[in-house]
Amino acid sequence: MAIMDELRAWLILESVPGVGPVTASRLLSALAESADEEDPESDITALFDCSDGHLHDVGLSREQVRALRHPGIGVEEALRWADGPGNRLICRDSPEYPPLLREIPAAPLLLYCRGExxxxxxxxxxxxxxxxxxxxxxxxxxxxxxxxxxxxxxxxxxxxxxxxxxxxxxxxxxxxxxxxxxxxxxxxxxxxxxxxxxxxxxxxxxxxxxxxxxxxxxxxxxxxxxxxxxxxxxxxxxxxxxxxxxxxxxxxxxxxxxxxxxxxxxxxxxxxxxxxxxxxxxxxxxxxxxxxxxxxxxxxxxxxxxxxxxxxxxxxNADENADVNAGINSALPYADLLDNVDYETTSVDTVAERTELPVEVVLGRLVELELAGVVIAVAGGYVRARRANHV
The missing domain is CATH 3.40.50.450 (Rossmann fold)
Structure with a gap:
């Protein structure tokens, strides 16, 4: 069986309304049982050889059978994507499908992959x-x-x-x-x-x-x-x-x-x-x-x-920290500086080192945060107040 034919079969099955990983597994198991096959996914293309009546018997509605017989354009679009450089589309019965993932309940029918x-x-x-x-x-x-x-x-x-x-x-x-x-x-x-x-x-x-x-x-x-x-x-x-x-x-x-x-x-x-x-x-x-x-x-x-x-x-890590802080929508002053005050005593020097700001600037901002009730001055520095989360 050609790889593209097999992929097409899995794509069509997944495109049927109401058919997800669990329903698909039940359907394939029922078909395998009726055909006395041990492996329910040994030949998914056999699904398309079944009569409409047999598909009804194993649980598909008339609308689902119709979708199986007449798939939408998304199937061919996915196959074209899989042909692109660096792209791979793996079906659940492929030898490339990760064994650990295949073991889980509701394992994905298909994995779209890009990279190694x-x-x-x-x-x-x-x-x-x-x-x-x-x-x-x-x-x-x-x-x-x-x-x-x-x-x-x-x-x-x-x-x-x-x-x-x-x-x-x-x-x-x-x-x-x-x-x-x-x-x-x-x-x-x-x-x-x-x-x-x-x-x-x-x-x-x-x-x-x-x-x-x-x-x-x-x-x-x-x-x-x-x-x-x-x-x-x-x-x-x-x-x-x-x-x-x-x-x-x-x-x-x-x-x-x-x-x-x-x-x-x-x-x-x-x-x-x-x-x-x-x-x-x-x-x-x-x-x-x-x-x-x-x-x-x-x-x-x-x-x-x-x-x-x-x-x-x-x-x-510094870039990630900056990225996260840049996206914070906060009404608190100096939310980025607050991120660098722990729930245990944090010295002013430590905050200055983490934020790469002068100590005098850090001190001024910590005072403002203390007035806002989000940090508390203690011996040795500051601690973050319990309700100081700004997100």
Missing amino acids: LDVLCLPQIAMVGSRHPSYAGKDNAARLARALAGSGLAITSGLALGIDGVCHQQALAVGGITLAVLGSGLDQVYPKRHQLLAEQILINGGLLISEFSPDKGPLAEHFPRRNRIISGLSLGTLVVEAAEQSGSLITARYALEQGREVFAVPGAPQNEQALGCNRLIQQGAKLVLNAEDVLAELNWTQICIPPGGAGAVSNA
Whole structure:
């Protein structure tokens, strides 16, 4: 069977209204059972040889059968996209489809990929977290991503602002491999501010992945679906910093349902951005203080930390911090400076070093933030007030 014929069959099946990964699996299983075949996906093209009556018998409505017989133009458009340079379209029964992902419930029928396809089956660790992290969250993400990528694990995340972006960038900074799973089509990179980051991932031997057709924009319902792929590709999921209602916890829940490891970095109880991680740890997630905590749990021994130490933060992290801060829509004064005040005592010198501002400027702004009630002066510096989150 020609590859394009097989792809066309999967594309047509996926285009049928009301047929997603779960329904498609049930349909193919029912057809295999009726044909006494052990593998329900051994020959998807046999689906199109069935009579309308048989398709009704296995659960398709008249409208769905009609859509199966008369597919829209999107099928041919996807095939043309797959023919483009650097593009690959992988169906679920392809030998290139990642085995770990195939194991999960509701595994995607198709994966649109751009970049180095070989990395799709590398051992991966998912790293996710807040889109609006604290300084400590960004620092932890940078430190852990560098060490884990330096150990030989590929870093998988969602290309979002905040923790995701830091992890992608730090993996690249140490010459590691990183994969980005998008909640949009690959021709509609979201967020736009990470278009350059997406290009850097490709240039450095990584991969962009989506289950959505290339022209699909980002929709709210896409991101939980994306999250199950992030966890499904990975040996485990590390939540670096997350509030109690964070989408990162959806990824952690998927990881649990998929039988994968869940890791979380603890945070100060006063930090609302860390409450989700603390809750995960209460519920049994592995507490992570350093990369060795993750590597030991995974029995991963290929450790090759790059020169300069795993805790070093590169300019890529600074760029991400600036990128996040630039997008904050806040009524508070000096929201960017506030990001650099921790929930534990932070000296004025430390804030000045992080913000690269003169000490006298930092002091003046901290006084204004204190008057606004978002930082508190203590012995040795300032702490962030519990309700000081500006996003």
